Amino acid sequence: MSIQSKDPDGDPITYQYQWIRNDEEILGENKNTLKSGNFKKGELIQVRVTPSDGKVNGTPFLSIIVKILNSPPVIQEVRIEPKVAYVTDHLKTYVKSSDPDGDFIYYTYHWEKNGVVLNEERGETLERGQFKKGDSIAVIVTPDDRETLGPPKKSENLIISNSPPIILSSPPTSVEKTTYIYQVKANDPDDDPITFTLKSGPKGMEMDKRTGLIKWEIRKENRGGHSVEIEVSDDAGAKSIQRYTLTIDFK
Template sequence: MANPGGPYTGQVGVTIAFNGSLSSDPDGEPLTYAWNFGDGSTGTGVNPTHSYAASGTFTVSLIVNDGQVNSAPVMTTATITGATPQNQAPTANPGGPYSEQVGQAITFNGSGSSDPDGDPLTYSWSFGDGSTGTGVNPVNTYAAADTYTVTLTVNDGQVNSAPATTTATITVTPPLNRAPTANPNGPYSGQVGETIPFDGSGSSDPDGDPLTYSWSFGDGSTGTGVSPTHSYVAAGPYTVSLIVNDGQVNSAPATTTATITEAPVSDGQTLYNTSCAGCHGDFDNPPLPLDSGGPGRKALGARVCSIEGAIEGTAVFPNGVPAMQSLKGLLSHEQIQAMSDFLNSRPVTGQQRYETTCAGCHGLDAQGGRVDEEVLGEDAKDIRKAIRKEREMRFLRCLPGSDIRDIGSFLKNLEDDEDDDDDARGPRHGRGPRDGDDDDDDGDDD
């Protein structure tokens, strides 16, 4: 009796082992085996093998023979399915590169990973700082600034992908800039014409940034730097403002005061001057003084001159001061020096025979040599001698009366003293020196 075993199952192209060992003969005769695999193929032996080229359910039959007679055929089945393809490794894709600040969480993205067989994937991450993670979108927070190598490996249930890497660049969050604070120090005090040092070194920046300094001295002048200097040309209280900048933002303005007073007048620094009518105008027809009979009248026979850039006739200075304004007052040494420095840079023409306002006045003698004419202003005679010198005096300046203190009465007294001297010496004609007078009244040539 034949017994083909089964039923059998397999896949296309896969070898199947068949088993007829349960076949038997009642006489104990040895058997031979004849197999039909149902796809047109046959086989022999108790355990033949066969592979099917197509899927389907096939009828397998077995006939055994005891050397004399065949058995009846006995059937079983072989169910063949499509062949399982060979597994292919997946591919990891960690996304990136990534960047973030220290202490801020980063969400990683491995969704670009894939498997050619469509198998589901598992994800294994290494974040480069000793931390690991799983899943398609893990999160990691870095504790220190650096550039980290991030590695992802995926698995399709059978095999790992090759590792894929990207980077995570971690930086330190810059602190928000804080505004600096200006400190102009002060209050300051000084005298007209005096150079005053200002000090902004008390200014600060909470972030330690270097500062630039912008000063406003309250008189229209400005300055820069931590320790600028400035001199004022008029007395008064001034509001001094300082703004500092840290390279990103200005501080709020900080203010202090500078109290400026008139400087005391020392010996030899008294200003004796004429009205501006004696300083500018036509040589032959000089404008009259504002008040020829009062304290502001033209003093001591001053003659005309012209400063380059001024207007002939009823001139005005570039600062708008009328040329006809009378001059009277006291000046400090610093004011005198400031006037001298200004006028020394401006060429003058004509007959400059005017006393200057400094103790050591400079000019040119008839031979073109440089000389010093000392004008102390101690009495009218000294001034008269200075006026009569045939020299080009380089310094001369008319100032508005509001800039200096009134000394009109003093000038008038000087004129009265001169008038008394003139009465004692007899009448005088013209503008030149008196007959018999020399330039010095003391016989020398200084």
């Protein structure tokens, strides 16, 4: 606080302070500054100042009343989860915030895709189907304690990653006939072209790299277990692996 005063005798002046909250003195608060933590939103604060020249006290002066106003909430962090996202994911907003008055904090959300606001998307979650591989996604969050809006904060941009193909089929793991056939079925969430590869298998087993059809002409000497490994990859290098053991049993 700021004080102007004078002494008729020209003596130096010192001051005594007493802070008052809601018409009651605050014990121990006798300096020219009232520390935070001694008041909260809505309370009425005054200070009584008594001048002294060291010999006699002057007339106390009571300041005008100051009402403690609402403090806006503050966001410390905004990010999108998961940190690595694919077209199959739902994107969710993580917010870390605080309110100096301890008020409950509400939020409004504005999602951006490639720098353009998605006007219809106002929730904390951006559902899959709203973005594709390579899109840049961000969210702007504004805190609100229902009295004052806090400053908005924007997340870092999240680039939607390339999704690996998904293998949908399950292999037959045993066969009693002389020909083994397995039609591998897969799709790519990004609609990328996919390639089928037989990484390992018994001698003579073949796989069509375009259709995913596996064929193997079985001989009697093939009786027993055989390890098979299939890879399905897209043109960006993402891949999925299927491994299984094929058992041959002739009756």
